[in-house]
Amino acid sequence: MTLKPTLMTQQLFNSIDEKDTKAFLGFLTNDVKFRFGNAPVAEGYTAVGEAVGGFFSSIKSIQHELTDTWYREEVIICHGNVTYTRHDSTILRVPFANILTMENNLIKDYLIFVDISGLYY
Numbered sequence: 083m084t085l086k087p088t089l090m091t092q093q094l095f096n097s098i099d100e101k102d103t104k105a106f107l108g109f110l111t112n113d114v115k116f117r118f119g120n121a122p123v124a125e126g127y128t129a130v131g132e133a134v135g136g137f138f139s140s141i142k143s144i145q146h147e148l149t150d151t152w153y154r155e156e157v158i159i160c161h162g163n164v165t166y167t168r169h170d171s172t173i174l175r176v177p178f179a180n181i182l183t184m185e186n187n188l189i190k191d192y193l194i195f196v197d198i199s200g201l202y203y
Contacts, residue, residue, distance in 0.1 A: 087151060087153040087158045088151050090109070090158075090187075091151050091158060091182075092148070093109075094106070094109050094189075095146040095160075097109070098144060098146065099143075099146055101138040101143070101144065103131055103134050103135045103138060106134055107127060107130065107131050107134075109188060109189050110127060110130060110188055110189050110190075111185055111186075111189065111190045112126065113125070113126060113127075114126065114127060114130055114188075114189060114190060114191070114192060115190070115192070116134075117192070117193050117194065118133070118137070118196075119194060119195070119196050119198055121133075130192075141166050141168060141201070142167040142171065143166075143167040144164065144165070144166055144167070145165045145167075146164050146165075146178075147162045147164070148160055148162040149161055149163070150162070156183060156184040156185065157181065157182070157183055157184070158180075158181075158182040158184065159179065159180070159181050159182075160178075160179065160180045160182070161178070161180075162178060163175055163177050163178070164177075164178045164196065166198070166201055168201070174198070174200050176196055176197055176198065176200075177196070178194065178195065178196040179194075179196075180192070180193065180195070181193040181195075
């Protein structure tokens with residue numbers, strides 16, 4: 083991994099917090115596997131783009147606060163809190179953890195551990 087993991091994760095989460103699907107996809111391999119919480123795995127660049135774009139449109143805004151980032155070889159683990167703002171401006175704040183498996187400086191496997199069961203009421 084040539085890009086420093088903490089810089090890469092900050093740029094990654096900036097793209098998410100800006101709800102910029104195109105920028106987000108730039109961090110992924112074409113054959114990426116992406117799992118968000120307990121949702122089914124999305125496989126491939128196109129499927130992930132559709133899933134992420136759909137999620138972004140379902141919320142007003144999103145903000146991540148990274149508290150820890152660990153990396154070893156080709157795996158990055160991130161932990162923090164995420165704040166979701168619903169379209170009615172109410173807020174849900176929950177902890178999250180992500181495991182990113184890297185290949186050639188891109189994310190090949192993207193696992194998000196978060197409980198968003200309270201987001202859609």
